[in-house]
Amino acid sequence: MDFVFLGTGAGVPAKSRNVSSIAFQLLEERGAVWLFDCGEATQHQILKTPVKPRRIEKIFITHLHGDHIFGLPGLLGSRSFQGGTEELTVYGPKGIKEFITVSLQISGTHLMYPLNIIEIEGGVVFNDGQFTVTALPLEHGMSCFGYRIVEADRPGSLMVVKLKKEGIPPGPLYRRLKNGETVKLEDGRIINGRDYIEEPQKGRIITILGDTRKCENAVKLGQDADYLIHEATLAMDEEEMAHSHYHSTTAQAADIAVKAKAKHLILTHISSRYLGDETARLQAEAAAIFPKSVVAEDLMRIKIPLYSEK
C-alpha cells in the first residue's frame, strides 16, 4: 500500500507542481490502483512513475473544479488505447457523469472496457469486505467530498511452525484450528485453535480530502487515520484569504490532524506562490502544531506499512 503524488499544486499547473491527483496503490492488497482526482496531465505524470493505467480500478473525484477533473477524458481514453480491458468505476459529485459522457461522446472515444460512473451523495460509497470507503461533504463553495478508506482487520494467521514442532501434522485439521475450534487429536491431546493463531492484523485507515475550509467533517473523516491527506493551499498568515477562497492554511490542516488524532499528516494542493525553500516553511508551520507533518511533492511516494511491519 502506497501513495504516489501525481499533482500537488493548486488551481493551475506550474513547472514544479501539477494540478491535483494522487495514486493510492493497493498492489499487494488487490492488484489495483485507486486514483483520487485527475487534473489535466495526470496521464502525463503517470508516464514518469511505475503506476500502470490498466491497473486503475477506481477513480474517486472530490469535486468538479477543472484542476481536479480535466485529465479524466484523456486518461480514460488512453487506458483503453493501451489495452486496458478491466472494468473501471468513477465516483464523484453530481455532474461528473455528464462531463465524462459528453467529453467521450464528442471526441468519438470508444472505451474497450466497461465504465461505471457513480454520482455520490455521501455515506458509504464502496464496501467489499476488504475496504470500506465513506464520503462526507466538505466546505468548498461547491459540492466537495472527503474520502475515508478503512481496511478490514485481517484474521491472524495459523502458527504453522509451532504446530509442526508440537507434532501436529498438516491436514484438514489445520482449517478447523484456524477457525478457532477446539479439536481432539488421534493421540488424545485436546488442542484449542485460538492458542495457535497470531494476533489479527489491524486494518489501516487512510483519509484523502478534497479542497476545503477547516471543517468538522474533516475531523470525522480523519479520526484515528494512519494517514490524513489535507489540503494546505496557503501559509498560516493567510487565514482570511483561505476562508474567502474556501481553502485551508497549514496551521488549520495541522489542527484538524490533532483533533482527529491522526498518525501522519500530508499537506497537498500547495499554491504556486510558495516556491523552493518556502515549502520547508510550510512544513515547519504544520509541524509546530502536529509534528508528523509532511508537505507533498510531485512524484513523491509514501509507503504505508502494515501494523506488523512497523
Add this chain to the structure above:
Amino acid sequence: MDFVFLGTGAGVPAKSRNVSSIAFQLLEERGAVWLFDCGEATQHQILKTPVKPRRIEKIFITHLHGDHIFGLPGLLGSRSFQGGTEELTVYGPKGIKEFITVSLQISGTHLMYPLNIIEIEGGVVFNDGQFTVTALPLEHGMSCFGYRIVEADRPGSLMVVKLKKEGIPPGPLYRRLKNGETVKLEDGRIINGRDYIEEPQKGRIITILGDTRKCENAVKLGQDADYLIHEATLAMDEEEMAHSHYHSTTAQAADIAVKAKAKHLILTHISSRYLGDETARLQAEAAAIFPKSVVAEDLMRIKIPLYSEK
C-alpha cells in the same frame, strides 16, 4: 511570424511527444498568437516556451478527437486565472461548442474575458484584410478541417531617404506620394509618387492540416504555401494501415507538397512507434520526394521570414 510546435505526437501522449498543438505566433504582425489544436497538457507545454497564454487571440480546432481538444478547458480557464482579459475566438467543427460549454459550466469555470465559439462548415472562416483563413474538409472518418492562412500583400513603403536627398521635405505631401499621386512641388518640380514607393511586400501563405488520408483538398489548401504542415502518422511502408486509420504516410505527405508546389513541408502527428533515430528515417523518406521536408519535434520553433528577408 513563427511556429512553436507544442505537441507533435499521435493519439496518446508519450514522454518525447505530446499530443497535438501548434502555436502560430503573429507577434510582429498583430501582437497575437493563434493556436492550432489543443491536446491535453498544451498549457503545460506552453510553460516551457516563450508563448504567452493571454496573447492567444484565436484557436483553430481541426477535429474533435481527444488528442486535439482535451487541453482546451484547462487552457481557457488558466488564461483567465492568469489575467487574460482580451476576447478569444475558437473555431472548430460542430460539437466544439458543446464540449467547451459543458466543461466550463460543470467545472464552475468563469472566464474573465469574452469567449466566442464559431462552429465552422468550411470556406472563409476569418478575414480582416490582414489575414484570410480558409477551411476545407479533409478525410479522417470524422469531420476534420485543414486551414489555409493567407497574409495580404503589404503596400511598399515610401522611400523617405531618397525623398529627403532630393530636397523634398516631410509633411502632408508624403501621404499623397505614398498613395501614388502625382504632385507639383512649390519649386515647380512635378513628382510621381509611384517612383518613390518600394516594391510591395508579398504576403505569406501557411497551411496547417488536421489528421487526414492523402486527399485532394490537402493540395488545394497547400497550393503555393510557404509552409505546409501535414500529418505523417506512419512511415511509407505502412500505407495500408494509414488508409484504414484515416492517416497519411511520410511519402504521401511529401507527394501532396510536390503537387501543391509548397515551398516547405513540416511533418507532424508522428506515431509513438517511431523513436529517436527513426525520426531521421521518416524525414529521409519525405525528403526523397520533396527535399525541403522536416519532421517536427516538440518545442521546435520555426521562423517564417518576410519575402524581403529571404
